[in-house]
Amino acid sequence: MASILAVDDSASMRQMVSFTLKGAGYTVVEAVDGVDALNKAKTQKFDCVVTDVNMPNKDGITLIRDLRALPNYKFVPMLMLTTESGMDKKQAGKAAGATGWIVKPFNPDQLLKTIKKVLG
Amino acid sequence: MSIDMAQFHQVFFEESFEGLDIMETGLLNLDLGDVDDEDINTIFRAAHSIKGGSGTFGFSAVSDFTHVMETLLDEMRDGRRQVTQPAVDVLLASVDCLKEMLTAIQDEQEVDVASVSEYKKALEVELNGASVETPEAVSTEPAETVDESSSTVQSVDEEGETGWRIAFSPHADLLKTGNDPVRMFRELAVLGELTAKVDFQGVPDFYDLDPEECHLSWDLTIFGDIPASEIDDIFDWVEDDCDLAIQSLKEPGDIENQFTSSAPSTPKDAPSEASIENTSEKKVESIAPPAPVKAKPATAKKEAPKAAAKGSSSIRVDTGKIDTLINMVGELVITQSMLSLVGEHFELNKLDQLKNGLSQLERHTRSLQESVMNIRMLPISFVFSRFPRLVHDLSTKLDKKIELVLVGENTEVDKTVVELLSDPLVHLVRNSLDHGIEMPADRVAAGKPETGTITLEAYHRGGNIVIEVKDDGKGLNKDMLRTKAIEKGLIDEDTILSDKQTYELIFMAGFSTAEQLSDISGRGVGMDVVRRNIQSLGGNIEIISELGKGSTIAIHLPLTLAILDGQSIAVGDERFIIPLGAIIESINIDESMINRVAGRGETFRLRDEYLPIVRMHEIFDVKTAQAKKLTEGLIVVVDGQGMRCGLFIDDLLGQQQVVIKSLEANYRKVEGVSGATILGDGSVALILDIPGLVRLSNQ
Numbered sequence: 100m101a102s103i104l105a106v107d108d109s110a111s112m113r114q115m116v117s118f119t120l121k122g123a124g125y126t127v128v129e130a131v132d133g134v135d136a137l138n139k140a141k142t143q144k145f146d147c148v149v150t151d152v153n154m155p156n157k158d159g160i161t162l163i164r165d166l167r168a169l170p171n172y173k174f175v176p177m178l179m180l181t182t183e184s185g186m187d188k189k190q191a192g193k194a195a196g197a198t199g200w201i202v203k204p205f206n207p208d209q210l211l212k213t214i215k216k217v218l219g
Numbered sequence: 220m221s222i223d224m225a226q227f228h229q230v231f232f233e234e235s236f237e238g239l240d241i242m243e244t245g246l247l248n249l250d251l252g253d254v255d256d257e258d259i260n261t262i263f264r265a266a267h268s269i270k271g272g273s274g275t276f277g278f279s280a281v282s283d284f285t286h287v288m289e290t291l292l293d294e295m296r297d298g299r300r301q302v303t304q305p306a307v308d309v310l311l312a313s314v315d316c317l318k319e320m321l322t323a324i325q326d327e328q329e330v331d332v333a334s335v336s337e338y339k340k341a342l343e344v345e346l347n348g349a350s351v352e353t354p355e356a357v358s359t360e361p362a363e364t365v366d367e368s369s370s371t372v373q374s375v376d377e378e379g380e381t382g383w384r385i386a387f388s389p390h391a392d393l394l395k396t397g398n399d400p401v402r403m404f405r406e407l408a409v410l411g412e413l414t415a416k417v418d419f420q421g422v423p424d425f426y427d428l429d430p431e432e433c434h435l436s437w438d439l440t441i442f443g444d445i446p447a448s449e450i451d452d453i454f455d456w457v458e459d460d461c462d463l464a465i466q467s468l469k470e471p472g473d474i475e476n477q478f479t480s481s482a483p484s485t486p487k488d489a490p491s492e493a494s495i496e497n498t499s500e501k502k503v504e505s506i507a508p509p510a511p512v513k514a515k516p517a518t519a520k521k522e523a524p525k526a527a528a529k530g531s532s533s534i535r536v537d538t539g540k541i542d543t544l545i546n547m548v549g550e551l552v553i554t555q556s557m558l559s560l561v562g563e564h565f566e567l568n569k570l571d572q573l574k575n576g577l578s579q580l581e582r583h584t585r586s587l588q589e590s591v592m593n594i595r596m597l598p599i600s601f602v603f604s605r606f607p608r609l610v611h612d613l614s615t616k617l618d619k620k621i622e623l624v625l626v627g628e629n630t631e632v633d634k635t636v637v638e639l640l641s642d643p644l645v646h647l648v649r650n651s652l653d654h655g656i657e658m659p660a661d662r663v664a665a666g667k668p669e670t671g672t673i674t675l676e677a678y679h680r681g682g683n684i685v686i687e688v689k690d691d692g693k694g695l696n697k698d699m700l701r702t703k704a705i706e707k708g709l710i711d712e713d714t715i716l717s718d719k720q721t722y723e724l725i726f727m728a729g730f731s732t733a734e735q736l737s738d739i740s741g742r743g744v745g746m747d748v749v750r751r752n753i754q755s756l757g758g759n760i761e762i763i764s765e766l767g768k769g770s771t772i773a774i775h776l777p778l779t780l781a782i783l784d785g786q787s788i789a790v791g792d793e794r795f796i797i798p799l800g801a802i803i804e805s806i807n808i809d810e811s812m813i814n815r816v817a818g819r820g821e822t823f824r825l826r827d828e829y830l831p832i833v834r835m836h837e838i839f840d841v842k843t844a845q846a847k848k849l850t851e852g853l854i855v856v857v858d859g860q861g862m863r864c865g866l867f868i869d870d871l872l873g874q875q876q877v878v879i880k881s882l883e884a885n886y887r888k889v890e891g892v893s894g895a896t897i898l899g900d901g902s903v904a905l906i907l908d909i910p911g912l913v914r915l916s917n918q
Contacts, residue, residue: 108264108268109231109234109268109271109272110230110233110234111227111228111230111231111234111272111276112268112271112272112275114227114230115222115224115227115275115276118222118226118227119222122222151271153263153264153267153268154264155261155264167395173395173431174394174395174397174399174431175397176397176398177397180271182267182270182271182274190459193396193456193459193460196395196396196397197396197397198396198397198398198456199398199455199456200456203271203274203275204271204274204275204282205275206224206275207222207224216402216406217397217402219402219405
């Protein structure tokens with residue numbers, strides 16, 4: 100089953116994402132911010148990255164840009180978790196190489212549906 | 220798939236309260252003259268997280284409220300709005316409001332809607348009143364603005380649509396965003412019967428081909444009664460990375476024209492005939508009827524099991540501490556297996572090994588105990604962190620200028636102590652603010668800096684943690700204290716008091732020196748309550764003060780309430796534990812030192828002091844006591860909150876750490892006893908409450 104890197108500085112959101120995806124059979128690794136995520140992505144190849152945007156240390160958009168620069172992550176789907184008010188964030192995310200976004204607030208079903216969309 | 224969202228609530232509350240603390244600290248530390256972007260960003264991020272979490276976990280009132288805060292902060296962050304004191308004050312008030320809301324939700328109580336909407340109104344006034352541009356426009360801007368370049372034809376959802384024709388021409392770098400046309404077609408195929416014609420026209424010569432780029436374009440037809448929004452959803456992510464034309468099959472229209480006109484990047488102005496010549500046809504079978512997309516809104520709230528929420532307190536532990544613990548357990552397991560190996564065929568020549576193993580076991584058990592206790596240790600900053608706000612608010616209210624200095628915030632102390640310490644400290648800091656620090660004018664007149672300083676300091680000393688509340692205010696006036704105490708009938712006119720005793724008058728019940736009771740301190744809960752609280756934690760409190768220079772109140776507390784270093788003693792066949800910290804010395808006395816006062820008991824002279832003697836066997840009615848004459852047994856000199864006495868016992872046994880078990884929970888409160896413990900041989904020993912014993916001896 101596909102492996103997913105879930106990045107969020109908020110523990111509750113991270114747990115929710117992780118729990119939902121694990122429940123659907125995916126392998127999930129959690130990261131608390133962009134720096135943590137980048138380190139983890141370098142030691143293990145993930146099939147998909149789901150990241151929050153607003154995070155300390157390294158925000159989600161910079162993370163996506165950095166990941167895209169890695170040969171291993173050129174085509175890997177990367178989704179950002181963003182709020183409805185963050186239209187400019189979506190644009191910035193796309194420019195950095197994000198595949199798509201999941202709009203907060205979302206529920207587990209929406210999350211799973213979107214993940215299935217990119218992982219098949 | 221239904222997931223019980225309630226299981227994440229506790230974590231959400233914890234991190235939200237943490238976030239609120241971060242916001243509060245951040246707001247208080249903002250230097251209005253020179254605002255640091257990162258500071259605002261940190262505050263914004265905290266608000267943003269709370270908003271995101273509360274929305275996801277179904278607390279819409281919280282997320283609505285935070286949304287307004289976030290908008291305000293966002294404008295500050297972007298430099299569209301000046302950071303002003305009124306704005307900071309409104310935000311601080313909003314933090315309070317959020318705290319109340321979250322606490323209410325956590326306790327499953329009604330949120331005070333009226334007060335919330337009041338706070339919200341204040342925020343909105345701040346937001347709309349002073350903004351350069353109308354923030355309404357910013358926040359209510361339609362979420363989806365369709366870019367001109369992607370000429371999505373928004374057709375109306377009409378009954379009886381039979382399908383869609385989609386001209387889809389990805390830009391070369393579409394794949395580099397992780398999007399995949401095949402995946403999208405698969406999604407489309409779920410909606411209805413899909414026919415895809417691919418156009419190879421754009422594929423360059425083999426030698427010019429970049430395999431990482433997309434050179435194909437498609438002409439898709441999908442049959443079925445499909446709402447436009449579902450088609451849009453599928454192309455939502457790639458709108459800007461492709462030329463796209465979507466048209467209803469029912470509406471006659473020239474999709475090719477739209478396609479080519481909106482796709483100038485299509486090479487060699489391919490006419491439609493050419494594209495058809497080069498197309499291969501591929502029919503994707505409809506795999507399933509349209510998937511039910513409408514996701515149910517989170518219904519977690521109703522299903523929430525009560526178990527998680529109430530009273531369950533959790534603790535955030537540094538992973539390093541857990542690792543140490545796991546290491547210790549590993550060591551313990553090794554020792555255990557080694558011991559069982561020794562015991563399997565035990566012969567006397569293995570005695571050394573056995574002894575070795577046992578001493579290892581002892582060492583490991585002790586470090587395991589230390590590691591476990593360590594988990595309960597929290598930095599004192601948990602308590603200190605609320606004071607910047609308190610001082611800020613109160614000094615504004617009192618028109619005083621006060622700087623708060625925090626020292627030793629990382630000093631660790633048991634979680635229980637941390638929780639119980641909060642209220643007494645608030646009281647002490649309030650006192651310093653209200654009674655200690657003078658008005659700015661008075662300070663200047665006294666030759667002091669206009670701004671007063673209150674220092675909160677924590678440090679370890681021995682097995683204790685010491686917390687000091689220090690101010691450079693006017694200090695305690697001994698004469699005034701004395702006069703007041705006489706007035707209130709707490710002491711007689713001719714009572715002689717040392718400086719220390721005079722200061723301690725403020726701890727007496729019914730003593731308040733404030734000329735008028737203010738609403739800041741002196742609410743009737745006096746210093747006596749503070750002292751009682753500290754004593755109930757096994758600590759004590761002392762005052763050092765100098766008139767005109769300031770006062771320092773020091774609280775001494777044991778690091779933990781669960782384990783105690785004790786000296787076990789024997790009185791007859793009973794065993795008692797004296798807290799090691801209370802023991803000053805143990806001596807044998809002879810008749811010449813003893814002094815009997817008729818009707819007032821016995822005292823003995825220790826160097827230049829006369830100390831009362833407490834005969835343990837009499838107080839606890841131990842019939843088997845061996846020593847009945849004072850010269851036969853031992854006198855242990857103990858100190859209980861500054862009062863000393865000598866405990867008359869049979870013998871000193873060993874020193875050991877004991878686990879405190881509550882006597883009240885299992886029996887009832889006994890005067891002179893603070894708890895009980897179970898000794899190595901299984902018998903129960905009472906732990907002596909030294910201050911209580913001293914009181915008892917005075918009666």
